[in-house]
Amino acid sequence: MQVNHRKYIASIVSLAALLTVAGCHKKKAVPPPPPPPTAAAPAPTAEITVNPTSINAGDSAVLTWKTTNATDISIEGVGQVASSGTMNVKPTESTNYHLIARGDGGSADATARLTVNAPQQQSNLNEQNMDDTLFHQNVHDIFYDYDSYEIRPDAQPTIQQDAAFLNQHPNIKVVIGGYCDERGSTEYNLTLGENRANAAKQALVNAGVSPDRLRTVSYGKEKQFCTDHTEQCWQQNRRAQFNIDR
């Protein structure tokens, strides 16, 4: 028995060694050049959506996908699927549905994320350790006009939702970061970012959140969310960001 056991281990070790050597050898080998793209075959496309994008544990959501020019279609975790279709899913935790479509013209992929909210009681119990993801699902950043720190009308509903969540979770403290786009001067942007963070703070206070729970930090143009030199990108960078203050 003892001897057998040893033999067993020895064979596993040698097998592992063989595999390792083989593996190493494989890596050394020059990979074959990628096949030249065939101009004739059109590139596949892939689209996947999930509705709703956020559910409570125990609920289900509908996954919808569509592909073109693909012969081999699969969704990770689900397996082979038809070129298009719908499906009910009921995951117990947040899941990324990754659709891969392969065809003669190459491959395409798309991802849909379904967020599963933990049961309400649980989040109340764990307020001190609240998950950042959960926080950001409920407390959204707000955005500003160029060279302005006024809360825009389109940010008011966001502020109301943010305040409602914060009022439901009175033990969370929040740090508000004020951000500016890359244009303009460093020192001036630090104060503009401070004005933005303070405007967001004041809006939350007006919506019933205690000022003792809110802290502001300006990042001016020192940290950017998006680095392209486009208005779309600049808009992303002109914001007040809310984070749990730990």
Added chain:
Amino acid sequence: MNSGRRQSFFSLRCFLFFVAILTFSDLCAQSQDWVRTGTNLGAAKIRLAVANFKPTTTDPETGELKNAFDTTLFNDLSNAGIFDMVSKSMAPPLMPGSPQEINLAQWSAAPSNADMVAFGAIGVNSGKVTVLGYLFDAKNQQSPQILGKQYSDNANVNNVRNIAHRFADEIITRLGGIAGICETKIYYVSTRSGNKEIWVMDYDGENAHQLTHLGTIALSPRVSPDNSRVAFSGLGKNGWSIKMYSLLLNRLVSFPSPGGTTVSPAWSSDGSKLALSTSITGDPEIYTMSGDGTGLHRVTAFHGPDVSPVWNPKTNAQIAWVSGRTGLPQIYIMDADGANVQRMTDGGYATSPAWSPNGQFLAFAWNRKYGPGAPGGQDIYIMDIASRRWTQLTHDSGRCDFPSWSPDSRHIVFQREDGGHSEIWTMLADGTEQHQLSHGGGSNSMPNWSWK
């Protein structure tokens, strides 16, 4: 320049066409001329020759030290902006090491045509370098000597460069009437280590080294007038506060923080006070405090950003700063107690004021056609405070910001950003002789010229 153009167009209506043309060209000539910093910039330049110094020892180190000395001395005198330098290729072939060896007639004759000659000798003996430096008036054969100096220090390149700076400053002081700036330093922000930290380099861009190791973000270094401390803005867990680095202890020293976003410190020229921007009230305002951080005193009360204060270094009775109370940032000045607020810029996006040491000018960054989609460039301007006439110093070459004056008011150092990468440049206060100072990697920004 503005009003000048308007006048000339007015005269165009009233006078004959050719008269108007004459008037206009005359005004243009004046607008080029009015920038007089009172520092001999633009005056007739003295033609100065600098001989290569004669090696007096055969120590193997001598060659390297002599090269460093010759290069530094020539660049220093050339950078000064008040000399017409004789090219070294025009110097007489002999290397004079002492007053006995110089033939002044050769130097004052063509092709060098020198008014003045700097020359001397350099030697290394048992680890010590000794430099003898002379300045002779080539047009005064009877008693030509203006300066005779001897320097000695441990033999290394940095010390030799320092000796060259000291000798150059003696020459500039004697011939230019104002103390030279060759021994001054430039404090700045560099990302060379990975984070934005405070660095320092010699005024000529050499000898760069890192001061702070905050590991977060350090901005806006401002050295105290006595060169003992550097105040700057540092990001910590609780946001921005004024940090203080001691140049005597070579470490951070504690400094009280009022809370809120506290940035952009500025020393008064006597070192007794700091002006800064802080948002204790929730809105950034200009405050002053003592140099030790006590006695915080609020100066402004305007809605919106108020930042980047600087004192009038001549009087310490006025402060220039940037306010966004009407929208885009503009430059304002006021008395140090907050009275007599005057707006200086008439539009665009104006930031980063720097008050000239002689009190006469503001240098600042201005984008006169600022706005989303507008093609304007951000350039360095200077404005004569009394007349509010301004002139543009940089043109069409990246986004320029953070001008800082040299103590002699003859030079301005600034940051120039091109494609997200920024470097430190210097120029004469009339916008000429622009050249890059910072080298060696990272992004280099926010220069601050030491007071002496």
